[in-house]
Amino acid sequence: MIEAVGLTKRYGERTAVDQLSFTVRPGQVTGFLGPNGAGKSTTMRMILGLDTPTGGRVTIDGKPFRQLDNPMREVGALLDAKAIHGGRSAHHHLLCLAQTNNLPKRRVDEVLDLVGLAEVARKRAKGFSLGMGQRLGIAAALLGDPKILMFDEPVNGLDPEGILWIRNLMKSLAAEGRTVFVSSHLMSEMENTADHLLVIGRGRMIADCTVQEFIDQNSELAVRVRTPDPTRMAELVTGAGGRAVTDGEGALLVSELTMDRIGDLAFDNGVRLHELSLLQASLEQAFMELTRDTVEYHAAVPGGREVSS
Numbered sequence: 001m002i003e004a005v006g007l008t009k010r011y012g013e014r015t016a017v018d019q020l021s022f023t024v025r026p027g028q029v030t031g032f033l034g035p036n037g038a039g040k041s042t043t044m045r046m047i048l049g050l051d052t053p054t055g056g057r058v059t060i061d062g063k064p065f066r067q068l069d070n071p072m073r074e075v076g077a078l079l080d081a082k083a084i085h086g087g088r089s090a091h092h093h094l095l096c097l098a099q100t101n102n103l104p105k106r107r108v109d110e111v112l113d114l115v116g117l118a119e120v121a122r123k124r125a126k127g128f129s130l131g132m133g134q135r136l137g138i139a140a141a142l143l144g145d146p147k148i149l150m151f152d153e154p155v156n157g158l159d160p161e162g163i164l165w166i167r168n169l170m171k172s173l174a175a176e177g178r179t180v181f182v183s184s185h186l187m188s189e190m191e192n193t194a195d196h197l198l199v200i201g202r203g204r205m206i207a208d209c210t211v212q213e214f215i216d217q218n219s220e221l222a223v224r225v226r227t228p229d230p231t232r233m234a235e236l237v238t239g240a241g242g243r244a245v246t247d248g249e250g251a252l253l254v255s256e257l258t259m260d261r262i263g264d265l266a267f268d269n270g271v272r273l274h275e276l277s278l279l280q281a282s283l284e285q286a287f288m289e290l291t292r293d294t295v296e297y298h299a300a301v302p303g304g305r306e307v308s309s
């Protein structure tokens with residue numbers, strides 16, 4: 001179990017992590033979500049004792065990381081998959097780690113098998129693809145057979161097969177009763193993997209809930225309306241207290257009014273309708289909406305334009 005209380009990190013004027021309090025529990029995958037620069041890596045580095053908090057504390061099974069007797073047997077982490085000596089083979093790299101951490105040599109072959117690198121184990125890591133490097137980083141995290149595993153953006157740059165493999169691995173590690181904490185800036189990656197979500201923005205906690213609760217609370221329903229007179233329809237919607245945006249294909253997406261109310265408005269005002277259908281916003285949209293005000297760098301997006309009436 002990982003527990004943070006009032007965890008804070010400031011770099012000069014900048015507060016990277018702001019009073020975070022949370023618990024990461026065993027037996028489930030906890031997704032740590034936030035836009036770029038939200039403070040995920042900084043939080044993970046503090047959990048692992050690589051950065052010192054400015055305020056608050058974080059413990060692993062009740063102890064700060066630096067006080068753990070056998071860190072690699074208790075916590076395994078993948079922070080930066082490229083942090084490997086390129087001249088070494090995968091086998092040699094893991095063997096060095098095992099020897100310096102007092103772990104049995106047989107674990108090296110076990111984890112190489114587990115991550116599917118047994119056949120290339122004697123080749124230099126320098127020639128490894130991104131996916132192979134990622135697998136080697138995961139092998140290192142698993143070497144001490146730890147109860148707690150942390151992965152920082154583990155699927156970045158991986159192909160669909162690699163992504164599926166990591167997803168299934170995380171789920172099976174959690175099913176064995178381990179604590180699995182994984183960061184991502186994409187909701188779509190967490191949607192099918194995580195049981196619990198911690199969502200942060202600008203270093204602050206925005207949501208701490210199950211995936212189902214997140215869906216129930218944030219996936220707003222919208223109604224798609226196609227009409228030959230979208231400007232008039234948008235005026236009627238706005239006048240009735242609703243919100244209308246165009247979807248880039250000429251249709252209106254209306255929120256905050258029921259489908260029945262929109263149909264009645266059109267009928268009462270003689271606006272011809274070609275489509276009236278209910279849409280469920282995706283979880284990715286809900287996440288973007290929730291963190292919108294905390295994103296550091298915005299890019300202009302075509303479409304999704306607000307209709308002024």
Ligand SMILES: Nc1ncnc2c1ncn2[C@@H]1O[C@H](COP(=O)(O)OP(=O)(O)OP(=O)(O)O)[C@@H](O)[C@H]1O
Pocket residue numbers: 011014015016034035036037038039040041042043185
């Ligand atoms: N060593 C540092 N010195 C100064 N500022 C830092 C340092 N490390 C991180 N920051 C700042 O702290 C904030 C949080 O960064 P962090 O890397 O933890 O975010 P993140 O959520 O992991 O983002 P990403 O998804 O882009 O990796 C950012 O604004 C970043 O610029």
